[in-house]
Amino acid sequence: MDPRLRGDTRNYKDSKEMPKVLISDKMDPKAAEIFRERGVEVDEITGQTPEELMQIIGDYDGLAIRSSTKVTPEILEAATNLKVVGRAGIGVDNVDIPAASTKGVVVMNTPFGNSITTAEHAIAMMFALARQLPSADASTQAGKWEKSKFMGVELTSKTLGLIGAGNIGSIVAERAIGLRMKVVAYDPFLTAERAIEIGIEKVTLDELLERADFITMHTPLTDQTRNIMSAEAIAKTKPGVRIINCARGGLIDEAALKEALESGHVAGAALDVYAEEPAKENALFGTPNLICTPHLGASTSEAQVNVAIQVAEQMADYLVNGGVENALNMPSLSAEQAPKLKPYMVLANQLGSLIGQLSSSSLKGISVEVEGAAAELDPKPITAAVLAGLMAAYSDSVNMVNAPYLAKERGLDVREVRHDREGDYHTLVRVSVTTDEGEKSVAGTLFGSSGPRLVEMFGIKVEADLEGDMLYIVNQDQPGFIGSVGSTLGEAGVNIGTFHLGRRADAPGGEAVLLLSIDSPVEEPVLWAVCQLEGVKTVKALRF
Structure with missing residues (x-):
């Protein structure tokens, strides 16, 4: 530090x-x-x-x-x-x-520093796929003259699908538009206004898969993006699609891609990155209509x-x-600010992470409100901590230094609000996001030596410490439900640390929220079992 x-x-x-x-x-x-x-x-x-x-x-x-x-x-x-x-x-x-x-x-x-270079490599790979340049070169230098074998396709008027429209993705979009391509993009943090600004259409992932003639990846590898091009996703693409990945290995299920290339559903693929590197061996190597380069994206x-x-x-x-720029593990804070702001930043990061993990639809805007003692502090580091927690679900290198830039880059409307009013708590931080599904908000406070604590989520009062592995459940409030959850998790060998309960307006029979701290991550089959319990509306595994 x-x-x-x-x-x-x-x-x-x-x-x-x-x-x-x-x-x-x-x-x-x-x-x-x-x-x-x-x-x-x-x-x-x-x-x-x-x-x-x-x-x-x-x-x-x-x-x-x-x-x-x-x-x-x-x-x-x-x-x-x-x-x-x-x-x-x-x-x-x-x-x-x-x-x-x-x-x-x-x-x-x-x-x-290498954004333009990586974007240009993706464009080069797209051209190589469209005109089968590596195969045509090898054939010609072998003394053959197989003009009819290498029938290509034009890029003009084709639809390019961007998975990720950040810095590099935006550059690719700009180049593709110059080639008279239509560009659609899937990016949870891309706003409609930013999409219009760079001349692309914002779509869902399924819409992109269905419409794109070429698909190129420009997103980090995280738990949310790993195998984003899975067998199921590839099956949703139009026949004859061409796929490019110059971002990170692991975004594409390589076994599924190999099968799709061999069947002809995917007309071609160009890869610069691989699940295991250096990729001196790979099951994909030798597959027809495949172009491979050894992670050359930044090699100019x-x-x-x-x-x-x-x-x-x-x-x-x-x-x-002592200046700090593009640090991945520390905020840009002065020595005077750090002691006072540190507990607030921990709270803000937790609230951002919580609402980020629970917001499944695209984000349009975010509001960070502070009141009480928090309103007397510089709100910028608090907002940066919220954004870092929020975007951590989608990026493996986001932090308080680069989170505001990433939000601005994607056109995310960020508001900071200070309230002079006195509320139920001596200090409060509230994080609200606007999504396609409406507005959601969570709030937290500092409880003396106990540190940061959640006190409200989505309009329901619930107190909880946000740490480790947790399970979020929304259910119809009814007798015996807690016992059913405990039995289901117990049978699966999942130990519960603490229960945190809340229900809307204290109305029996209404909507209730249950937050459980657990000693180990919950696997998909267990989540599915909890989903099948009577009265369950939503189940989500969380990690802090």
Whole structure:
């Protein structure tokens, strides 16, 4: 974390000892130049084994990496002086972020330095699929002249479906519109206004699958997006669809894709990423009408220069001045704000996570209201914490630093409201979202030494601590229901920690809410069993 927040008040600029950074992966020389220009000592030692890195990492304040170096708990344990890890690129799969956080090490990336390059690679893959360029090239260089074999299709007037319309997806859309394609997009955070602004049509996932001639993926890999192109999803696509993935391996069920390619339902697929990398072996390899590249999305000279410059600038600013940009595991807070705001940010993050996990339809707007003691604080970090919790269900790299940007990028209307009124609690934070299904809100407070606590959800008063694995149930209030739930979970070996109950307007026989803290995640068959109980309206597994 920021040295100021650790009690380390040393300012490197005024210190006789310069901060020292190790560049452990091959990186553009401009990175080292920037470090030295900013007053940071730098060593470039690449190609080390983990054991070799462990022997020297204790001498460094910063570690600049790409994808080769694995920042494991063992490396972090040996890095006794390490304050920041900077990843030149967007993916941080090779960094153990929880372990880094535990050690007080900031993890940064450069999420926008290779956006254009990755978007252009997706467009290139789309052209290659449409005209069967790799197969035609191999055939021609083999001395064949098979013009009739390689009959392609035009991109003009075809429908391109974007799964994910953030930074990279928007660039792909812009390029595709220039090719006179019609672009539709599925993105839970894309508003109708933002879609109009970039010239695309916002649709549901099923609508996209049914209408798209080409489908391209531009979303992170999370629990919600894993295998988003499942066998069931692929079956919903129109015959002859072509699929491109330059985002993350694991978004497509590779076995299902292979079957669809072999049957001809999918006319072609182009992959730059795979469920297991490096993909020196893959069941898909050799499948007809498949194009594969070795994770080249960011592999252009311009992108390599951009991310190298950005990571050096960010790390140097942090080590010399304490500035924080694109950090994945800490907020941008001053030392004065942190103690007062920390418990509120924990509460806000929990409320955002709760409403994000329970909002199944597309978001249009979000309101963060504070009253009582919370109204006397800077609302920006509280709102950022809400957004980080809300979007964590859809992105594996969102945090308080980049969450507001991601919300703005998707056109999400965010409002902050302060109330001077006195309510039932000395302090209150309320989070409301507007969706296709209407408005939903949750509220929480701080209870002395007990910390953050939920006090209301969707108009029903219910008190609960939001932590670990939980089960959310909406049911018709009736005698014996709690016993039925307990028996069903008990038979499945799920231990209940606490019950939290509430019902609308205290009306017997009306709608009730049950929040259970449980000792382990609930599997789908158990959720289904709970769904079958009499009076159950909604069941959802939650995790905090």
